[in-house]
């Protein structure tokens with residue numbers, strides 16, 4: 068009967084390890100969901116953005132990346148690339164042209180982090196989502212999972228990296244603001260605690276209702292993001308997805324993850340019971356016989 | 363234990379004999395320059411070159427993967443579809459060892475072997491797809507457990523399941539080597555391994571679906587639902603069994619000389635039995651699909667091209683084969699079961715590729731289609747798997763083995779020729 072006990076112990080152990088993970092996920096939720104604590108962010112006021120793209124240049128410089136092209140076709144909607152972590156696009160809207168800077172949204176409960184099986188993608192205490200090359204195995208599950216299609220992969224390298232905006236974690240650690248914010252000449256980017264940024268955004272909407280649509284993109288989208296946007300036209304005209312819902316993406320896998328420890332602890336005893344019940348029907352396969360005493 | 367009581371000279375000669383036996387067995391049996399060998403040989407050679415290129419110049423050098431399509435053929439077919447096809451092993455071991463349906467015993471070994479190799483090669487194909495494979499060790503040795511990741515669970519379950527299947531198959535290896543006592547020991551582990559294996563299978567078959575749960579905004583609503591895991595699990599039952607039927611047909615022809623009396627006698631009954639289980643689970647699956655259809659209010663999409671494709675998948679490759687299975691059962695028509703099995707397999711292929719590749723990023727202007735090089739690498743993986751399968755089936759008692767531990771049949775085989783190792787005694 069030892070084997071059965073062993074099996075049971077293994078299952079319970081495996082189950083509780085997974086359960087530990089799930090509770091970890093939960094804890095992470097309650098910590099950051101409300102945006103309390105240290106969560107920092109950036110408020111992007113697209114009504115102030117000049118479209119000068121100096122944020123792109125500041126980003127490239129701070130991250131040691133090649134300088135972006137000076138002349139670009141403004142009609143083309145660009146997305147970040149492995150060598151350019153932020154892009155500034157111009158959209159022709161009913162209210163005239165609007166420039167929008169895009170980069171990682173630094174979700175409060177990031178899909179990429181919960182997707183990562185090596186914890187290479189991780190949320191830092193300041194709220195920035197960072198990537199660790201010593202851990203990443205390049206599976207690209209973070210790319211599959213990110214609702215904003217942010218992480219990029221170096222497909223033409225033998226030592227490829229996952230690249231994305233990391234909100235200048237090093238500068239943040241030194242108490243500085245992100246490079247793009249420092250480089251913006253128009254005050255379109257405001258760095259601060261997310262809670263206060265939301266207050267500020269609300270204040271702007273209330274005081275100048277003609278200037279803004281009453282929507283802070285990122286306050287609730289995909290469970291809330293550290294980067295927040297204000298605009299004078301609805302966000303679907305600015306290349307934003309407005310069908311993402313307000314559920315944090317890791318929640319979509321929660322039920323499955325919960326069922327794992329249950330299955331690991333409940334299925335084996337059930338199978339064993341059925342096996343015992345039918346044992347008479349197949350006594351020659353008698354499971355628990357010890358091998359001994361044969362020639 | 364055994365070794366310590368054996369005098370050294372006997373041990374040494376035992377080793378020598380063992381070495382000679384292994385060398386003898388390593389030699390290929392039969393003709394080398396058959397059309398099959400030549401074709402697969404070329405494919406494997408080209409695949410090896412392509413993989414070298416891939417590891418030197420990066421994934422982009424031979425694949426059509428992009429920033430919008432991070433997972434292509436290698437994940438969508440090799441891993442997601444391949445593992446569904448390998449589901450037969452857990453279903454058949456469940457029927458034989460848990461439900462005690464002895465009727466299916468003659469196919470247990472070949473099914474487990476197929477399952478094991480499928481996992482080794484198809485799940486192993488995951489490694490080819492990793493950008494930084496040297497770090498694959500991180501989530502295994504435990505310095506970085508991303509336990510909230512579905513992929514973490516799936517990867518671990520693959521690994522553990524391979525161990526479980528190796529244990530399930532190990533008695534055949536022991537018989538091949540003529541190690542009777544070890545065989546008895548290993549045999550005693552079978553039921554434990556089976557229970558563990560079935561549990562893991564239910565979790566990672568559904569887990570493969572759960573991988574796509576966070577891709578909600580990217581997958582067409584006709585294929586995305588919160589129920590993907592359960593749909594993947596249920597469909598893995600008939601996917602796996604259809605594969606068993608399909609492979610059985612080929613095995614019966616190609617390895618005719620290796621098929622034992624009990625399998626030959628019971629093969630038709632087994633196929634019809636499997637067909638019944640297939641048809642049953644397919645109707646359960648259809649019912650679930652119907653519930654999901656209503657729950658997700660999918661009728662709005664039916665009028666589009668995607669809707670037509672969805673109806674083709676379910677109508678042509680689930681309902682039709684299910685009905686064919688039923689008809690085949692009524693008429694005891696083996697040929698029809700094979701047709702139904704092939705249709706079912708195509709249906710699973712379509713379904714898995716729909717979720718992972720075709721309906722993924724369905725709104726994108728630029729569609730992904732694999733390069734010929736991705737396809738060749740996939741074929742190379744399959745070719746090597748077939749080689750290993752053939753090597754094992756031609757040597758170990760896979761298609762011909764005794765059910766009872768103490769039957770005369772087995773004793774005769776273990777003790778007598780043509781096992782070279784034994785005859786040297």
Ligand code: SF4
Nearest residue numbers: 171172174177179213
């Ligand atoms: S936007 Fe994407 S990459 Fe950035 S934190 Fe959110 S899930 Fe991660």
Ligand code: SF4
Nearest residue numbers: 183203204206207209
């Ligand atoms: S590619 Fe790297 S960072 Fe992204 S999920 Fe995989 S291991 Fe994590």
